[in-house]
Amino acid sequence: MRVTNWAANYIDERTGMSGLVKELGRKIFPDHWSYMLGEVALYSFIVILLSGTFLTFFFQASMAETVYHGSYAPLEGIKMSSALSSTLHISFDVRGGLLLRQIHHWAALLFVASIGLHMLRIFFTGAFRKPREINWIVGFTLFVLAMAEGFTGYSLPDDLLSGNGLRIIYGMVEGVPVVGTWIDFLLFGGEFPGDAIVGRLYTLHILLLPAAVVAAIGIHLVLLVVNKHTQFAGPGRTEKNVVGVPIMPVFAAKAGGFFFIVFGVIAVVAATVTINPIWDYGPYDPSPISAGTQPDWYIGFADGALRLVPPGWEFMIGPYTVSLNILIPIIVLVMFLVVVGAYPFFEAWITGDQREHHMTDRPRNAPVRTAIGAAGVTFYAALWAAASSDILATHFKMSVEWVTHIIQFALIVGPFIAYFLAKRICLGLQKKDREIALHGFESGRIVRLPGGEYIEVHRQLSEYERWRLLTYDDYQPLMLRPNERGRITNAARLRARMSRWFFEDRIAPVTKGELEASHQHGGH
Amino acid sequence: MPVGTAVVLPDSEQIQNPGFPPYRPRVSDLDPKKARSNERRIALLFAASMVGSVFAIVAYIVFPINANDPGSIRLNNLFLGLGIALSLLGIGIAAVHWSKALMEGHDLSEERHMTRGSEATRASAAEVFHLGNKESGFTRRKLVRNTLIASLALWPLPGIIIFRDLGPADQDANDVLRHTMWKAGTRLTKDPNGVPIKASDVTLGSVFHVIPEGLDDREDALEQKAKAAVLLMRLKPEDLHVSKGRENWNYHGIVAYSKICTHVGCPVALYEQQTHHLLCPCHQSQFDITHEAEVIFGPAKRPLPQLPITVDSEGYLVARSDFHEPVGPSFWERDHT
Ligand code: HEM
Ligand code: FES
Numbered sequence: 001m002r003v004t005n006w007a008a009n010y011i012d013e014r015t016g017m018s019g020l021v022k023e024l025g026r027k028i029f030p031d032h033w034s035y036m037l038g039e040v041a042l043y044s045f046i047v048i049l050l051s052g053t054f055l056t057f058f059f060q061a062s063m064a065e066t067v068y069h070g071s072y073a074p075l076e077g078i079k080m081s082s083a084l085s086s087t088l089h090i091s092f093d094v095r096g097g098l099l100l101r102q103i104h105h106w107a108a109l110l111f112v113a114s115i116g117l118h119m120l121r122i123f124f125t126g127a128f129r130k131p132r133e134i135n136w137i138v139g140f141t142l143f144v145l146a147m148a149e150g151f152t153g154y155s156l157p158d159d160l161l162s163g164n165g166l167r168i169i170y171g172m173v174e175g176v177p178v179v180g181t182w183i184d185f186l187l188f189g190g191e192f193p194g195d196a197i198v199g200r201l202y203t204l205h206i207l208l209l210p211a212a213v214v215a216a217i218g219i220h221l222v223l224l225v226v227n228k229h230t231q232f233a234g235p236g237r238t239e240k241n242v243v244g245v246p247i248m249p250v251f252a253a254k255a256g257g258f259f260f261i262v263f264g265v266i267a268v269v270a271a272t273v274t275i276n277p278i279w280d281y282g283p284y285d286p287s288p289i290s291a292g293t294q295p296d297w298y299i300g301f302a303d304g305a306l307r308l309v310p311p312g313w314e315f316m317i318g319p320y321t322v323s324l325n326i327l328i329p330i331i332v333l334v335m336f337l338v339v340v341g342a343y344p345f346f347e348a349w350i351t352g353d354q355r356e357h358h359m360t361d362r363p364r365n366a367p368v369r370t371a372i373g374a375a376g377v378t379f380y381a382a383l384w385a386a387a388s389s390d391i392l393a394t395h396f397k398m399s400v401e402w403v404t405h406i407i408q409f410a411l412i413v414g415p416f417i418a419y420f421l422a423k424r425i426c427l428g429l430q431k432k433d434r435e436i437a438l439h440g441f442e443s444g445r446i447v448r449l450p451g452g453e454y455i456e457v458h459r460q461l462s463e464y465e466r467w468r469l470l471t472y473d474d475y476q477p478l479m480l481r482p483n484e485r486g487r488i489t490n491a492a493r494l495r496a497r498m499s500r501w502f503f504e505d506r507i508a509p510v511t512k513g514e515l516e517a518s519h520q521h522g523g524h
Numbered sequence: 525m526p527v528g529t530a531v532v533l534p535d536s537e538q539i540q541n542p543g544f545p546p547y548r549p550r551v552s553d554l555d556p557k558k559a560r561s562n563e564r565r566i567a568l569l570f571a572a573s574m575v576g577s578v579f580a581i582v583a584y585i586v587f588p589i590n591a592n593d594p595g596s597i598r599l600n601n602l603f604l605g606l607g608i609a610l611s612l613l614g615i616g617i618a619a620v621h622w623s624k625a626l627m628e629g630h631d632l633s634e635e636r637h638m639t640r641g642s643e644a645t646r647a648s649a650a651e652v653f654h655l656g657n658k659e660s661g662f663t664r665r666k667l668v669r670n671t672l673i674a675s676l677a678l679w680p681l682p683g684i685i686i687f688r689d690l691g692p693a694d695q696d697a698n699d700v701l702r703h704t705m706w707k708a709g710t711r712l713t714k715d716p717n718g719v720p721i722k723a724s725d726v727t728l729g730s731v732f733h734v735i736p737e738g739l740d741d742r743e744d745a746l747e748q749k750a751k752a753a754v755l756l757m758r759l760k761p762e763d764l765h766v767s768k769g770r771e772n773w774n775y776h777g778i779v780a781y782s783k784i785c786t787h788v789g790c791p792v793a794l795y796e797q798q799t800h801h802l803l804c805p806c807h808q809s810q811f812d813i814t815h816e817a818e819v820i821f822g823p824a825k826r827p828l829p830q831l832p833i834t835v836d837s838e839g840y841l842v843a844r845s846d847f848h849e850p851v852g853p854s855f856w857e858r859d860h861t
Contacts, residue, residue: 189692307807
């Protein structure tokens with residue numbers, strides 16, 4: 001104790017740290033399983049930093065040709081780049097090297113996956129609403145950066161698969177009108193593959209992008225502290241408080257422990273399941289390729305978008321070629337990302353609600369938002385499935401043509417079906433909640449009334465249980481009214497139409513009057 | 525704050541928040557014996573972590589990697605990994621268990637405040653800007669301000685320009701992309717060993733992966749191969765639909781097509797003998813060799829370019845010329861010669 005006291009005093013007298021500890025040490029964090037997704041992302045990123053740093057000590061980001069000599073006999077004497085040869089060296093000559101490569105790669109897959117799920121959590125619970133729109137943008141940026149980190153990392157070993165991935169990028173950039181070849185020559189230093197790209201991607205992968213990720217995570221967490229965490233509705237919880245456990249000690253122990261668990265799980269997987277066996281693929285060569293090769297999962301949606309383009313989407317303007325078969329997928333992907341990034345602002349514009357929102361919605365209580373999310377997920381899933389069209393075809397013994405057509409259909413129609421279903425389900429659940437809040441739920445117990453009729457006994461909810469079902473934000477469609485100058489602008493019209501779309505089918509929360517009335521009726 | 529289209533009921537109609545439910549104590553809050561057994565369990569998990577750490581170090585030493593022994597790598601990976609995992613999971617599970625079972629379990633509540641600064645703070649902040657403006661004359665001295673903005677706008681430009689030399693200075697992309705190593709008389713050789721191919725070697729239904737002779741001696745072998753790779757197959761001459769001007773591009777039904785997909789450039793490596801279709805494994809474009817490799821399915825638009833071939837005096841297959849168009853993916857200026 002003496003030593004700790006002395007150290008605390010020493011530091012405080014030089015930094016004034018006690019203020020920070022007082023301010024943050026007992027900050028409250030609400031508890032819910034879905035709030036851990038962001039933590040998983042953070043912890044897997046730390047694992048990536050640690051394992052990646054180890055790899056940098058052995059990896060040589062050079063495309064200079066060497067002849068492989070090492071412990072992996074099947075490639076002995078084969079010409080390859082230093083990048084691949086050093087990656088083989090890490091895998092087969094450095095003790096623990098393969099383990100750290102696999103930890104790095106598994107952690108990367110988990111990182112992107114957990115960011116994605118975390119984003120879905122934020123979306124479906126409406127946690128992006130004021131005052132957290134900026135943090136949505138920061139998180140969205142992280143999602144994009146994570147994919148970029150993943151792709152650049154995947155390209156580093158310069159094996160057959162990663163070279164093919166780069167070939168596809170080169171080809172896509174070539175398809176960009178006017179500046180395509182020019183950008184390619186800048187990126188790759190000339191023709192494909194050239195001898196520059198691995199080194200350049202390396203600088204991005206271990207310097208620029210991680211710096212950007214660290215900066216974005218920093219902003220993300222500072223804003224989290226400033227805005228405080230959201231919470232689900234519950235007894236005692238209001239827009240004006242935050243209920244949960246304090247950082248010191250409970251949250252620190254939980255979250256700190258959780259970091260070790262995430263790391264431990266990644267280690268178990270890396271110890272037992274091979275990922276990216278570059279030794280099976282061999283060095284990059286523009287000529288061979290095998291069927292059924294797959295990019296890392298998070299690139300799948302982009303690959304799928306390329307696959308779904310029907311034949312013939314290319315035309316000429318005079319002597320110039322316009323490759324719609326490449327442009328359209330790029331535009332669709334960018335638009336998709338833009339819509340995701342811009343959604344909070346869109347919803348805020350429709351509701352016009354400028355209050356702060358700290359209670360997370362249950363997805364059912366925002367039916368149209370939830371339905372839009374379901375449509376988006378379906379769209380992404382269709383693109384993603386398309387990246388495996390050949391594998392699906394062999395698996396289901398169908399022709400690739402049919403699988404492609406089915407997924408093309410699913411891409412267009414699927415989101416509408418998902419939208420419709422999700423909205424119906426939400427409204428159904430809301431109605432049920434309303435029923436239960438007013439009349440309790442059927443206990444399954446039948447009693448006979450003195451008059452001879454049978455009724456089922458309804459069990460009433462406790463006050464606390466009921467509260468969870470009663471409180472949510474309710475909106476009504478916007479009434480179109482002339483503005484001060486007596487005019488109805490087109491923007492207002494559009495907003496009114498959108499508002500009707502969002503809130504036309506609304507199930508209002510139970511009011512006090514209704515609750516009292518139902519209690520007087522004996523609750524059934 | 526404006527509530528927009530939100531429905532806000534008057535206070536009298538709002539249902540009252542019932543407040544926090546009473547705290548339900550955990551077993552370990554009531555039973556000191558349970559608490560002590562939890563304590564032991566947590567300590568045991570921390571001990572397991574220590575065992576894991578030591579085990580990982582031991583595994584590092586006792587499972588070395590032996591040259592040419594894949595099994596040794598697997599063992600090194602497995603045991604080192606499991607040791608590290610145990611050392612991590614022990615700490616992790618212990619800490620979480622501690623927090624759940626033994627630490628004070630009451631929910632606490634903290635007040636939230638509006639995110640925006642108080643009116644007084646905002647007024648002082650505005651005052652700071654006001655003073656800054658007044659004391660510098662930022663809005664008053666328009667000339668200074670505008671030249672400042674203009675100079676700041678120009679300042680990054682050299683920083684962008686210096687990246688010009690990321691790309692080669694002296695190459696015209698269109699020129700580079702449209703020429704390959706093939707020229708009149710270049711022998712077709714097998715990929716990867718470079719053995720020349722006799723027309724008589726190419727039997728009906730066979731397919732050869734082909735590179736130009738002398739590829740391996742080139743310093744830019746990969747770049748050249750990425751453009752010059754060719755697939756060679758023999759069909760019955762009557763199965764080929766040959767267009768005008770291409771009559772002598774095949775040799776008795778032996779045809780050579782660029783292997784580089786016209787979509788985004790993967791090698792079109794899969795040949796289906798019965799249908800004479802080439803399939804690109806990347807995005808499933810299919811090319812019909814009987815119809816000069818026109819696209820019959822998938823996102824590619826243009827046929828694979830055909831390499832005109834014939835035989836030389838020794839019976840080896842040779843190119844008649846280079847391709848007549850750029851191979852590989854489409855690009856903007858590809859037809860602009
Ligand atoms: C979010 C961040 C990151 C992601 C998603 C990511 C992902 C990847 C992936 C998928 C690979 C291919 C691994 C393989 O060979 O199977 C890779 C390679 C590599 N990464 Fe990262 N990485 C990230 C950050 C970092 C950082 C911060 C460093 C260094 C401090 C780093 C260093 C390396 C090195 C040296 C390689 C090449 C060695 C090899 O391929 O085995 N990475 N990365
Ligand atoms: S590269 Fe061949 S289909 Fe896309």
